[in-house]
Amino acid sequence: MKLTKLVAAAALAIAAASPALADLVLPSLSYRTGPYAVNGIPVADGFADYLTMLNARDGGIGGVPIKMIECETGYNTEKGVECYEATKGEGALIYSPLSTGITYQLIPKATADGIPVHSMGYGRTSAANGKVFEWIFNYPATYWDGASIAINHILALENNDIKGKKIALVYHNSGYGKEPIRTLEELAKKHGFELSLLPVDHPGQEQKSQWLSIRQQKPDYVLMWGWGVMNPVAIQEAANIRFPMDHFIGIWWSGSENDVLPAGAGSNGYKALALANPGDGYPIMADMKKYVYDAGKSAGAGDQVGTVLYMRGMYQALLSTEAIRKAQEMSGEMNVTPAMVRDGMEALNITEELMAARGMPGFGPAFQVSCANHGGSGIAKIQQWDATTKKWSLVTDWISADRSIIDPLIAEDSEAFAKENNITERACN
Amino acid sequence: MPDQLLFAMEVTLNGLMAGVLYSLVALGFVLIFKASGIFNYAQGVMALFAALTLVGIQDGQVPFAHLINAIFGTNVHHFGWHVPAVFAIILTLGVMVLFAIIVERYILKHLVNQEPIILFMATIGLAYFMEGFGDLMWGSDIKKLDIGLPQGLNETLESVTYGWWGYGFFIDNLDIAATIVAAILVITLTLFSQYSKTGRALRAVADDHQAALSVGISLRFIWVIVWSIAGFVALVAGVMWGAKSGVQFSLSLIALKALPVLMLGGFTSIPGAIVGGLIIGVGEKLFEFSIGPMIGGATENWFAYMLALLFLVFRPQGLFGDKIIERV
Known part of the structure; x- marks a missing residue:
């Protein structure tokens, strides 16, 4: 019992x-x-x-x-x-x-x-x-869609001609950050732009070398695959060297409020891909x-x-x-x-x-x-930061990736x- | 002048400035190690905690707001005032002194005469405790640090160098400010340790605990003083690094930047921390500039340690460290 x-x-x-x-x-x-x-x-x-x-x-x-x-x-x-x-x-x-x-x-x-x-x-x-x-x-x-969408956005800004342009990728030196490189290399061949790669080691608190290099090389656009502290430091450094912020485009993991707020007014105009719309309305x-x-x-x-x-x-x-x-x-x-x-x-x-x-x-x-x-669907929009209103706003509609590059x-x-x-x-x- | 040479000069200047920031972190380690033989693993977290406290006080943030709200069902976050930077810094210093007293009373006092490894382990525990405590006290969201430090390109230097060579050098105003602050800090610390009664007592404790005790120096008081000074240095480092990235929990990792500096400069020398920082700063930046692009970049983290190891081969005690001779 x-x-x-x-x-x-x-x-x-x-x-x-x-x-x-x-x-x-x-x-x-x-x-x-x-x-x-x-x-x-x-x-x-x-x-x-x-x-x-x-x-x-x-x-x-x-x-x-x-x-x-x-x-x-x-x-x-x-x-x-x-x-x-x-x-x-x-x-x-x-x-x-x-x-x-x-x-x-x-x-x-x-x-x-x-x-x-x-x-x-x-x-x-x-x-x-x-x-x-x-x-x-x-x-x-x-990520490969993201890389292609960023380049398609740049193409749209440059009347579909980016031959001879310099595009730099600042990336987290990890599996994540390295993901878009292959696609960007293929896109560089297709569109004739010059790609330079600038890895940033974990966690990304110190990026002086990378941004001095950008200042010396003077790329037309900078793309960023960053996460965590790497993002605000990069945006601050970009503002410090007076890189035009509307030519600085982050992946959707480099496009949150946390990334832009620490740089204050310096982050105004920074762009990032948007996996979905910003805002909560x-x-x-x-x-x-x-x-x-x-x-x-x-x-x-x-x-x-x-x-x-x-x-x-x-x-x-x-x-x-x-x-x-x-x-x-x-x-x-x-x-x-x-x-x-x-x-x-x-x-x-x-x-x-x-x-x-x-x-x-x-x-x-x-x-x-x-x-x-x-x-x-492999599509995304581009959002841009307004440091005055402290809000992201969309500057494009959905942009498609280049399937002829990505799918193969x-x-x-x-x-x-x-x-x-x-x-x-x-x-x- | 060839472009590459100009670029190298610019990189060297920026390396020196970065080195100053590394030295600021390394200084805190040296102070505590010198006075008590403890390798303080928590120094990076102290920098984080000090910066969090400074921003929290400045913004009128309610400490432990999350905890208070969860227990009492309230919705308090801010007091609604903004404390001027100077007062916020003084109040933060008070918090760091209080922290030093607590560390001495509840940790160090109970570990007197223990093996260095035990003390080291205690500081590991302290680091994790403080990280969690800082999160609970001030929250883990990213905070903008604004105490009026200048930031961005120094236009004077840019225009002067442009006038000389046709290429304007980039130097961040924040780095210049950090260099000035570091210089003042080192001079003050040197004067304090050489000419004040407490400073001499501090050096006596650093030389020989037993002998210092026998002439009536209070070990406990000295430890509180040393940890308070280390807290102050941590605040300065936290402010300088936090101004770059915002105050967030990755700040605690700046300690990783201090380790090669300590290996190179020696754990017991204030000038060693400064010179070590400068060598590491310039060395890693020049290596990244000249060799980095050939081997895929991102060399700075590991090259700093390589450089320190190279120095250790020839001077195991570091450039300025005390040579340890143990007689059997």
């Missing part, structure tokens, strides 16, 4: 301690500490707050609550892998590592474990080839206020609402939850598995109507994912990956 009671008590205790199996588990590999926390916090807050709102307003997705498990990576690849290993057993449905380095490490692991990874606008660009990278997604745009924010902010359920300090990176965190959560919703529709199961979610991601069709229905009309691009295309590069790189890893390409109809 005693044994029966003991077993029953133990079973109850285990049930209480374990996550409810019915929960939809979404891990958040965040970084709220360390040198990159300034950028990690708003993304993590936006991601968490959107999920909190869905739980409070809709009871989750399809009536099944969402359970977010946050794990601190410190933007450190080893810690990111530890987080993955520690959380995958909880029933994780999608991983969003918020780090290209971590994404690279998770590609073989998540593929073997059958858990989808969504590196939204970062990670390994050639993962856009769904025939090779079955479990990895990087929609709505990739969307109907969804009323629900966020009602169910999250006013309810005292904000993640973190609750002081990041509306910033570019906070909204990006929300967008990441929206795309993840839409994939789960799609998986529920397709399978008829509310308690979906990672494999079902992968199918949902592959069938994702983000239309303008859907974005409007979710309270974010026109926020991000309309795009469709498919078996072969995991990279989305993706095919080449993914084929090489498939060969190295003995992967047979899937047939996609």
